[in-house]
Amino acid sequence: MLFRNQKTRPEDSPEVPVTKVQEQSPVEKTIDPPAATSAPKRNLEAEKQERDWLHRIHEKLMTSVDMSQIVNLPKRSARNQIREIAQRLIDEESVPLPASARVRIVKGIEDEILGLGPLEPLLSDSSVADILVNRSDSVYVERHGLLEQSDVVFRDDAHLLHIIDRIVSNVGRRIDESSPMVDARLADGSRVNAIIPPLAIDGPSMSIRRFTVERLNIEQLLDNDSVSSAMAESLNSIVRSRLNVLISGGTGSGKTTMLNILSNFISTKERVVTIEDSAELQLQQPHVVRLETRPANVEGSGEVTQRDLVKNSLRMRPDRIIIGEVRGGEALDMLQAMNTGHDGSLATVHANNPRDALSRLENMVTMSGLTLPARTIRSQIASAIDLVIQLERMEDGKRRVTSVQEIQGMEGEIITMSEIFAFKRSGVDSENRVTGRFLATGVVPKFVDHARARGYDMDISLFHPD
Numbered sequence: 001m002l003f004r005n006q007k008t009r010p011e012d013s014p015e016v017p018v019t020k021v022q023e024q025s026p027v028e029k030t031i032d033p034p035a036a037t038s039a040p041k042r043n044l045e046a047e048k049q050e051r052d053w054l055h056r057i058h059e060k061l062m063t064s065v066d067m068s069q070i071v072n073l074p075k076r077s078a079r080n081q082i083r084e085i086a087q088r089l090i091d092e093e094s095v096p097l098p099a100s101a102r103v104r105i106v107k108g109i110e111d112e113i114l115g116l117g118p119l120e121p122l123l124s125d126s127s128v129a130d131i132l133v134n135r136s137d138s139v140y141v142e143r144h145g146l147l148e149q150s151d152v153v154f155r156d157d158a159h160l161l162h163i164i165d166r167i168v169s170n171v172g173r174r175i176d177e178s179s180p181m182v183d184a185r186l187a188d189g190s191r192v193n194a195i196i197p198p199l200a201i202d203g204p205s206m207s208i209r210r211f212t213v214e215r216l217n218i219e220q221l222l223d224n225d226s227v228s229s230a231m232a233e234s235l236n237s238i239v240r241s242r243l244n245v246l247i248s249g250g251t252g253s254g255k256t257t258m259l260n261i262l263s264n265f266i267s268t269k270e271r272v273v274t275i276e277d278s279a280e281l282q283l284q285q286p287h288v289v290r291l292e293t294r295p296a297n298v299e300g301s302g303e304v305t306q307r308d309l310v311k312n313s314l315r316m317r318p319d320r321i322i323i324g325e326v327r328g329g330e331a332l333d334m335l336q337a338m339n340t341g342h343d344g345s346l347a348t349v350h351a352n353n354p355r356d357a358l359s360r361l362e363n364m365v366t367m368s369g370l371t372l373p374a375r376t377i378r379s380q381i382a383s384a385i386d387l388v389i390q391l392e393r394m395e396d397g398k399r400r401v402t403s404v405q406e407i408q409g410m411e412g413e414i415i416t417m418s419e420i421f422a423f424k425r426s427g428v429d430s431e432n433r434v435t436g437r438f439l440a441t442g443v444v445p446k447f448v449d450h451a452r453a454r455g456y457d458m459d460i461s462l463f464h465p466d
Contacts, residue, residue: 131208136160145397157203189280228438230462239265241451242344248357249391254399255348273313276324306330323347329368338384354388354405406445
């Protein structure tokens, strides 16, 4: 993965933030060196002047207007009032900037007061998947699976910390020196993680995992070459026939997206309870109860963990339980629920392969505080989980289902698994895209009979190797 080089010149003011400059070929540098060095200087000066005026007008507006009356208005009315006041202040100050810059200043002031400041343009850009704020003057974004540096900068660390505090306070959480790490979410469900000094050495840092407004479906996965048609048809029957599925993958591999897509196959007549650290699932069923954990308060009390919620969900008469991510002692309660009639449950776990996913699940059961023999834990896993779906984000940015494995049972101390589908890589093409193909291994899974018994006739030819 390549990144654009950053270049600064000695004569630049230290107040000017570092911005990206397109890397040029040796030929371009030889032919036209003045154009390659002078243009960024003019842009930097213009951008700095615009930011300075935005800060000046914003400060004047905040000191001259009672904002408590404006922020309580409906959003559209509040924006109209802020826009009118900002425009009047710009005229009074005779801001020496072109009309386009004045429009951007007004929009920036609206975002500062009612939104998330410099992040608003990125949040409104549907092509941005992740926003990674390394420090106040270094913001990267992910587009189409690849990272690139953004032109967005914050005024200083205090400005960035103010935006972070606004995000976490909206969901009833806090961040300060006594609690310098926090997980939160935006109004659209995007996941936010923030960490500040003294843990973050270079200043406050924040990561925003965007939540796609567009609800993906299995057809779009087919179009994106993320699954094969045989996989898609099998997954449909697997969920409808109420098999317990564990979705495994690394960070950013698309586990939550896959969980959302699989939930589309759940009957609208079923009662579904979802349990998450930060609520981000978008289930389409009308009968859904969403539960979210709560961190401890300032006094260190009041924490509600995923394990507490899993235990409570069993008293809520759920047809299915969906856990956003299994990461601790709730693994034991989840397995017990799956083994006591709550079939058709779905969960995700961080792991690099299906075998590793089961090992991690075993380790998390031990985090429950109970001392159980390894064979007992593995037996619980083998009887509770029916299927493991492995996802991978490849180096070209594309997410794919790389393996679908069925748990067969126990042989001695080992959980046995059979791979049903796989993605076999063949290489990388001239445009650095991963090449390969999906194939069936030829193993006919046991869940075919289970699906047929529940009225879902599966075609055996789906599992024939090409």
